[in-house]
Amino acid sequence: MSDNKTNILEIESAVVRFVGDSGDGMQLTGNQFTDTSAVSGNDVVTFPDFPAEIRAPAGTVGGVSGFQVNFSSNPVTSHGDAPDALVAMNPAALIMNVKDLKHGGLLVVNSDSFGAIDLRKAGIESNPLENDTVLHETYQVVEVGMTSLVQKALEEIDLKASDKKRCKNFFALGLMYWVYDRSLEFSKNWIKKKFAKKPILIEANTIALEAGYAYGETIELFNNRYTIKSNDMPSGTYRQVTGNSALAYGLTTATFSSGLKLVYGSYPITPASDILHELAKLKHYDVRTVQAEDEIASIGVALGASYAGSLGVTATSGPGLCLKTEFVGLAAMVELPLVIVNVQRGGPSTGLPTKTEQSDLMLAMYGHNGEISVPVIAPKSPVDCFYTAREAVRIAVEYMTPVIVLSDGFVANSSDLWRVPDIKTLDKVDVEFYEGDAEGYEVFARDEKGARKWVVPGTPDLQHTLTGLEHNTLGDISYDGENHQKMTLERAEKIKNIAKSLPSLEVMGPDSGDVLVIGWGGTYGSICAAIKELRKTHKTLSYTHLTHLNPLHNDLEALMSRFKKVVVVEINLGQLHKILRSEFAIDAELICKIEGKPFLVSELVNSISEYL
Amino acid sequence: MSEKKYTKKDFTADKLVKWCPGCGDYAILAAVQKTMADLGRPKEQQVVISGIGCSSRFPIYMDTHGFHTIHGRAPSVATGVKVANPDLDIWLVTGDGDGLSIGGNHLLHAIRRNVNMVVLLFNNKVYGLTKGQYSPTSEVDTVTKSTPYGSIDEPINPLSFALSAGATFVARTYDTNPKHMQHVFSEARNHRGLSFIEIYQNCVIFNDGAHDNVLERTIRSERLVELMNGEKLIFGKEKDKCLVFEGLELAVKNVADVNEADIVTHETAQASPTYAKILADLQGADVPSPIGIFRQVERPVYNDAVIQQTEDVKEKYGMGDLQNLLNGNASWEVKSDAHPIEEEFTTFTP
Ligand SMILES: Cc1ncc(C[n+]2csc(CCOP(=O)(O)OP(=O)(O)O)c2C)c(N)n1
Ligand code: SF4
Ligand SMILES: [Mg+2]
Numbered sequence: 001m002s003d004n005k006t007n008i009l010e011i012e013s014a015v016v017r018f019v020g021d022s023g024d025g026m027q028l029t030g031n032q033f034t035d036t037s038a039v040s041g042n043d044v045v046t047f048p049d050f051p052a053e054i055r056a057p058a059g060t061v062g063g064v065s066g067f068q069v070n071f072s073s074n075p076v077t078s079h080g081d082a083p084d085a086l087v088a089m090n091p092a093a094l095i096m097n098v099k100d101l102k103h104g105g106l107l108v109v110n111s112d113s114f115g116a117i118d119l120r121k122a123g124i125e126s127n128p129l130e131n132d133t134v135l136h137e138t139y140q141v142v143e144v145g146m147t148s149l150v151q152k153a154l155e156e157i158d159l160k161a162s163d164k165k166r167c168k169n170f171f172a173l174g175l176m177y178w179v180y181d182r183s184l185e186f187s188k189n190w191i192k193k194k195f196a197k198k199p200i201l202i203e204a205n206t207i208a209l210e211a212g213y214a215y216g217e218t219i220e221l222f223n224n225r226y227t228i229k230s231n232d233m234p235s236g237t238y239r240q241v242t243g244n245s246a247l248a249y250g251l252t253t254a255t256f257s258s259g260l261k262l263v264y265g266s267y268p269i270t271p272a273s274d275i276l277h278e279l280a281k282l283k284h285y286d287v288r289t290v291q292a293e294d295e296i297a298s299i300g301v302a303l304g305a306s307y308a309g310s311l312g313v314t315a316t317s318g319p320g321l322c323l324k325t326e327f328v329g330l331a332a333m334v335e336l337p338l339v340i341v342n343v344q345r346g347g348p349s350t351g352l353p354t355k356t357e358q359s360d361l362m363l364a365m366y367g368h369n370g371e372i373s374v375p376v377i378a379p380k381s382p383v384d385c386f387y388t389a390r391e392a393v394r395i396a397v398e399y400m401t402p403v404i405v406l407s408d409g410f411v412a413n414s415s416d417l418w419r420v421p422d423i424k425t426l427d428k429v430d431v432e433f434y435e436g437d438a439e440g441y442e443v444f445a446r447d448e449k450g451a452r453k454w455v456v457p458g459t460p461d462l463q464h465t466l467t468g469l470e471h472n473t474l475g476d477i478s479y480d481g482e483n484h485q486k487m488t489l490e491r492a493e494k495i496k497n498i499a500k501s502l503p504s505l506e507v508m509g510p511d512s513g514d515v516l517v518i519g520w521g522g523t524y525g526s527i528c529a530a531i532k533e534l535r536k537t538h539k540t541l542s543y544t545h546l547t548h549l550n551p552l553h554n555d556l557e558a559l560m561s562r563f564k565k566v567v568v569v570e571i572n573l574g575q576l577h578k579i580l581r582s583e584f585a586i587d588a589e590l591i592c593k594i595e596g597k598p599f600l601v602s603e604l605v606n607s608i609s610e611y612l
Numbered sequence: 613m614s615e616k617k618y619t620k621k622d623f624t625a626d627k628l629v630k631w632c633p634g635c636g637d638y639a640i641l642a643a644v645q646k647t648m649a650d651l652g653r654p655k656e657q658q659v660v661i662s663g664i665g666c667s668s669r670f671p672i673y674m675d676t677h678g679f680h681t682i683h684g685r686a687p688s689v690a691t692g693v694k695v696a697n698p699d700l701d702i703w704l705v706t707g708d709g710d711g712l713s714i715g716g717n718h719l720l721h722a723i724r725r726n727v728n729m730v731v732l733l734f735n736n737k738v739y740g741l742t743k744g745q746y747s748p749t750s751e752v753d754t755v756t757k758s759t760p761y762g763s764i765d766e767p768i769n770p771l772s773f774a775l776s777a778g779a780t781f782v783a784r785t786y787d788t789n790p791k792h793m794q795h796v797f798s799e800a801r802n803h804r805g806l807s808f809i810e811i812y813q814n815c816v817i818f819n820d821g822a823h824d825n826v827l828e829r830t831i832r833s834e835r836l837v838e839l840m841n842g843e844k845l846i847f848g849k850e851k852d853k854c855l856v857f858e859g860l861e862l863a864v865k866n867v868a869d870v871n872e873a874d875i876v877t878h879e880t881a882q883a884s885p886t887y888a889k890i891l892a893d894l895q896g897a898d899v900p901s902p903i904g905i906f907r908q909v910e911r912p913v914y915n916d917a918v919i920q921q922t923e924d925v926k927e928k929y930g931m932g933d934l935q936n937l938l939n940g941n942a943s944w945e946v947k948s949d950a951h952p953i954e955e956e957f958t959t960f961t962p
Contacts, residue, residue, distance in 0.1 A: 039944050075953050190942070232950035239943035253934050263696050265688075283925035285932035288695050288918055293721040297688035300681070300718070304661075304692025307679055308700065312692060330682050420943060423934045457677035457693070457700055460656040465625075465671045465678030476627070477672065506957035532956070544960070558962035 004217050008181055008225045013042075013072030015080030016176065019097045020089030020110075021058050022051055022065040025169035029087075030067025031415075032173055035240055036186045037071040038417045041230025044071045044240065045525060046415045047079035047598065052270075052353045059113075059121035061092045073229040077381070077525040079414060081600040085179065087172050089113060089146075092122035098135070106222070107139040108175065110168065112147035142221050146171050146212075153211035157204050167208035174212025181227040184209055236419040243382035243411040244271070246418070247315075247341065248278035250389025252285050255311050258429040260397075262287045263305030265298035265314045270353045271409040272315045272343040295320035299327040299340065306336045307466070309433060309456035311393060315341035317409075318360050319350065325367050328402050332372045332491065334466040335444070335452050337396035337403075339389075344408040346596045355596025356409035358521050359572040364404045365550055365579065371488050373495040375399070376550040378406040380524035382416040388547065390426070397429050399498055400451040406549070408571075410598045411522035435459050443475030444487070449501075450494030499551040505559055509535055509542030512562035515611050518588075519569045520546040520576055523599055527569055530604035538612050549576070557584050567591060567611050569604065618649040623658070625675040631666060636787035636813035640734065641673055643793035644703065648676075651798055659700045661690045663715055665707035666741045667734035667813070684715025687722035687731075694727050694915040701801065702729035708749040709739045712768055716748075723777035725914035726805045730797070733770055733808070736815035737822045744818030756818075771892035771906060774808040775885045781807035782888060782906040786827055787814060792903065799905060805913050826901045839891070839904030844875045847900050855900075862890055864899060880908040 016033065020026045027048055038044045047068045056063035070080030085106040088094040090113040101107060114127050128135050129143055146168045153171075154164045170187075177184055188206055195201040216222065241249075255262040264287060266276040280289045288310075292298035295316050302312030316324065321342045331338045344360045346352025364376045375395050379388035385407060392403045434441075434453035438461040444452050455462045464475050470487060472478040508531055515538075519527045524545050531543040544559060546552070560566050560580075566588040568577040577590040591607045593599065623645040631637045648658055658676040662668035664683035671678030677700075681689050690702050704722075711719050711733050719731070738756070739745040745758040749770065753762040774782050781803040785796045793811070800807035812823040821828075826835040837847040837855065845855040846867060854875040855862045862876065882888070888907035894900065 035942060041946075233946050233948060234950045234952045235945075235947050237939055237943050237945055239940050241940075249938055252932075252937065256932065256934060261696060263692060265692060282932065282937070283922045284929050285934070285937065286922075288922065290691065290695060292688060292691075293717055296685060297691075297718050297721065300685045300688025301692035301695065303681075304679075304689035304694075305696035306692075307689070308693040308696035310696035312696075326682055327685065334679075420938045423938065456697075457659045458656055458697060459677075460654075463656065463675055463677050465660070465674070465680055467672065467680035468682055469680070504959035504961060506955075507960045508957050511958075511960050528956075555960055555962050559960055 004220060006220060006222055006225050008227050011226050011228055012074060013070065013076065014085065014180065014226060014228060015068060015070045015083045016085045016087070016180070017066055017068040017083040017097065017100070018087045018172070019064060019066040019093035020169070021093070022055055022063045023058060024065070024089045025166070026065045026067050026089070029169045029173045030069055031240070032187045032190065033176060034069045034071070034415065035190070036177065036182050037069065037228075038238065038240055039186050040182060041233060042071040042073060042228055043076045043231055044069055044417050045076050045079045047410065048413050050354055057121065059090055059092055059118055061096055061122060064093045064096045066093070066097060071228060073231055075231070077528040078601050079525065079598070081602050085176070087176060089168070089172070090122065091118050091124060091128070094128065095122060095124060098139070101139055103138055105139055106179070107141045108172070109141065109143055110146040110172070111143035112145045140223055144175065144215065149211065149215060150208050153207050154204055157200065157207070159200060159204055164204065167204050170205045170208040171212035171215075174209040175216050178213045178216030179222060179225055181225055184213060234419070239418055239420060240415045241382055241386075241418045242274070242413060242415045243379065243385040243407060244274040244343070244413070245278050246382055246385035247379070247389045247407065248275050248282075250386040251313055251339070251393065252279070252282055252287055253423065253426060254390040254393035254429055256285050257423070257426065258431050260429070260431055261310035263302060263310045263312050264289045265292050265301030265305070265312065266290070267292055267295045267298045267316065267320065269317045269320050271345055271412045272317050272320070272341065274412070275315045275341065275343075295323040296327065299324040299338075303327055303331050303336060303338055306331070306338050307457070309454070311337060311339070311397065313339040313341070315343065317343050317345045318347045318363075321360060321363060321367070328374060328404070329368045329370065329372055330468045331402040332368070332374055333468045335400045335491070337400055337454070339392045339396050339403050339405065341405045341407060343412045344406060352596045354409065356522065356598060357572060357594065357596060358406070358408060358523070358570050359575065359594070360406060361549065361572070361575040361579070364406055371492070373492050373550065375401060375403045375495060375498055376406060377403065377548050378521035378546075379411055380521060380545055380547065382411055382414055383418045385411060394429050395498055397431055398451065398501070399449060399494055400454060401495065406521055408522040433459070434462070438462055442473050444471065444473045446490065446494070450490065450497050496551050499548075499554045502548055502553055505544055505553050505555050507542050507544050507559065510540065511542070511559065513540035513542055514563065515541050515565045515567060515608070516560060516563035517541070517543040517567050517569060517608060518546060518576070518580070519543070520549060523569055523571060526599040526601050526604055529601040530608060533601065533605050534608055534612070541608070541612060546576070552583065560584065560586060565589060565611055567608065569599070571599070616652050616654065618652055618655065620645045620649045622655060623648045623675050625673050627673055629673050630669070632817050634816040635666070636736065636815070637667060637670070637734065639787045639790060640732070640793065640811055640813065641670065643790050644732070644797060645674070646790070647794045647797040647801070650794070651801055653701060657699065657701050658703065659693060660703045660705060661686050661693065662705040663707070663710035664741065665710045665739070666815070667707040668705055668710055670705040684710050684713070685718055686710070687715065687718040690729055691722055691725070691727050691914070694729065695918055698728070698915040698919060704729055704731045706731065706733050707740070708733065708735045708737060708747045708770070712748045712770060712773065720773075720777045723774055723779045723806050723808060726778070726780055726911050727914045728805055728916070730800045730807045731809065733810050734813040735770060735810050736813045736819055738815050738819035740815045740818055769892060769895070770810045772889060775889050775892055775907065778911070779808045779907070780805035780911045781908045782892075783807070784810045784812070784901075784903055784906070786812035786823065786903065788827065796905065803908060805911060825897075835900050836903050837900040839878050839902050839906060841878055841880045841905065844877055846875065860890065862894060862899070880905050882907070883909070
């Protein structure tokens, strides 16, 4: 055992943030730390944060990339507010992030990258490590010459100096494993797999990892080490999953097990592209992907595929949704199933491509010409993207309608620990292509839900032409006013009917009381944590999270009426807030912010308290 | 595939056709219906897809499966149909505005991908449906409601556009010649890849006689040169005129004045599109307009490649297993007696 006398304190949870240049491998480091924590039985939620530029000039503030993980011996829903520990690989990363670190928190810096040039690149004149006394008084600063230590450790390895330097993230990882008393096993195995084709890199990265760990052990620089007990997790298969991957899996399982082909049309855009990357690999799951010439064509491809009897899906982010709106209207008008995913990012226009926001709700709900209602649903967490995607497929096929899924940059890129479901327990979507009698067949005849039959080209005797012009029940073009009114109402009624198929609303806290907080989409994790905190002292506070934005739940009005106050929380200037006020004529309150970042739990605790 | 006996009537919808009396679209409709009947391919496999415009009303009048989509975007819808079900025969109908203005980008990409379908571009050099504005194929100085002092933008040549995008089958025909249309349509259908056909179409209301400079009966034989594979480019009522190369251009000569060997022999299958482009560029008062098939070559077909790649991946990895997909390759097992943590939410019942 070690002779190192550093105390190991047992704590319940910790938040660690790794920050560095976008070329420093911080995402990888953070992911490794997360996986190791999850494997050792902690619940985890992560929050990656990267710059819009792929490789902004190295060392500048524009190029800072970060990864935060909250890990705990109890269930966690948010990525955590202020980090307990910050690992900063250069001055730019330090100055951008240190203000978030908890007072008294651990600040580990790579002191080798604080030379005059590094400081100039970061836009600062004096070296904070040398001259900033406040920094040293506020935090527990540990300066480690990571670059030189790694080079030393790799002396014997036959690699270029620049390649050796690149192993420093594994050094940092090893060091943090020591601080948090984690095993190196998971990462060692990962390195083996990852660099299987380059044994020299297996050796170098493993040595760097071990050197970092050993450095913590030998140099008594740290006040404390920490250990976090395992959760009592139920049996099962566990993994980490990001929202975008979960969404791709949700779409694939829903279609594949229902015997539907999935045709995915897409045009690359941050932060939705990873869905395309994921699905493009899945050709053996009857997934066909088309990288179209633009967002309009990509939804056109998807709609064409749905017309021909596959499930068409397209995904994009805000500006792309603007381009798709005419086709969404056509899909709603000809009543074909279609799933449109919008991974929201900061808007308007090109906005904040890598930052999160919930400001496309109005666009999704009302961004159509004419009176048409399009179902809108939103995932609340990375794992929930899986179930939301499946729900979108269900609604699209059962109701013969386009469905908009409003994910967001935060949910898409961050990850949760996922107890993987047994595929056999997942419901299948009922897919039926009508091939029956031509006698009496009417293109827009409806079933009890209001849905028309899906008749695909290739079906004998049921030839018909779909059109975006107004048509009658037979599918024939009709400019008749009465018919237009009838068809418009029928289409609206069909979407309203979806509400009857929704599971009950879920409430945290009593089902009547003083304050009901309402959230939707990716704010779930932070709101949950804040409500749990506040409910310790405020028993009449409740919270419900809306998964379906259109149609809204039939019981929502009744639930809201049982509270003295309704407070809506969202990352925009109050879009759901406006909708609830206009739909139900209620006097709802609003908590909102629009900084491109998820809510901090403490922010919500403070702002919700004002209504208590 | 079993070939059925069909008549033109089998492809005619029981609907009132609402084009203006005398519109060239009627004859094109009849020619397509006749071609489909003659080809005898299963009727339920025929899918007509269009954008928006007078011409794009086409599928409404066909007794086939059809999709009248939105302005300019039909090529993307057709691509999706072909990716989902490559067995269907796609006939895409578009106009000079629909296909070359709002939908130019989609058409370009459908062509370069070489999606297996027939594209019929009705060129009346005007926006018919919106009542007569000039279009991307209108000549400079065209006076319309939107260009009272004459249009100032240079027109685009549909065939040059298609050839530059890499079209593997390129042809031109015209609305007053049913036989020629049927021949070109049926050759197009039998081509594997995207077949692009420009149809000179007359809009009697907003641009009557737009093609009269080449199609007017009395001058037609002097103004059109019919392209026939393997045959010399000879035209004129008396078959007395011909085309020969002068540098990189085609020049009109009297047959009597040239060596027979110098008269250009039409070859549709040339590896380079240059010759076809030179033909496509034949425009103006001094040269005849070519009619017929300009180019026909083989190139990988997008929808075939989609299927091939799918098959290859299935061959390599086997049919997908959803549980494996979800588990991924970085999962781990936990064995314990612990129960799932109690939900902190309760269901609401009013
Ligand atoms: C998005 C959109 N923009 C504009 C229009 C109006 N519009 C309908 S058809 C058309 C032009 C059609 O011209 P062309 O494709 O040449 O067809 P033609 O009527 O001449 O056969 C226009 C501008 C529309 N329907 N949709
Ligand atoms: S406006 Fe012109 S193109 Fe349209 S139907 Fe009438 S004649 Fe034909
Ligand atoms: Mg036109």
